[in-house]
Amino acid sequence: MARRKIIAGNWKMNKTPSEAVALAVELKPLVANEDVDVVFCVPAIDIVLVAEAVKGSSIKVGAENMYFEESGAYTGEISPAMLVDAGVKYVILGHSERREYFGETNEDVNKKMLKAFEHNITPIMCCGETLEQREQGVTMDFIRQQVKVGFQNVTADQAKTAVIAYEPIWAIGTGKTATTAQAQEVCAGIRACIAEVYDEATADAIRIQYGGSVNAATAPELFAQPDIDGGLVGGASLKAEFGKIVNYK
């Protein structure tokens, strides 16, 4: 099956509202590519303005996190309905930075996944091993657990629309991209895990991104791999280089 590529920028905690608008306006013409789904995942406070700035293009806006309750006394959190109303189509869930600094567990990620589907927001669920786990030879065991728990009670039809981002923690923001072979091997392993949990049709439909120091030089080879359906890009998504990454061919 030919899966449509999806290339998302994760702006992380960068860009004030006015800076975000300027960046969105700068990137808008550069990321034009009809063959690729392009998503800007931006800080919550920038969402409304960025959604406005990219109007008239095919760029979609994503959030970097979301809470799993509908509303109520959860000071500081943002609900799925708030994101939908602001124009959000995608949400990054379980990024390693949220797991590491904010204590998010696989169970939290699962609750958020279920909520995102309920509100028709497409989750980009992150998974990935530490350097220690890679050296211990438990990379796939760890990732399979993240994926299996993250997708608990998610139906096959929902899973078919989901995005999984494989991000080896040791490659994030370090300038150390995983080799193409390493990235392809794990993405193929994730697809096999989805086939086991669901079926071949679901595994064939789900999109799996690679993330971790992706840049304009590494993107073409990474995105040409059979099981890599695009990228989740951090640092390079804040620069004009993101246009080159989206137009990697």
Ligand SMILES: O=C[C@H](O)COP(=O)(O)O
């Ligand atoms: O979500 C994006 C990743 O954490 C990758 O970040 P990076 O491209 O700066 O390494």
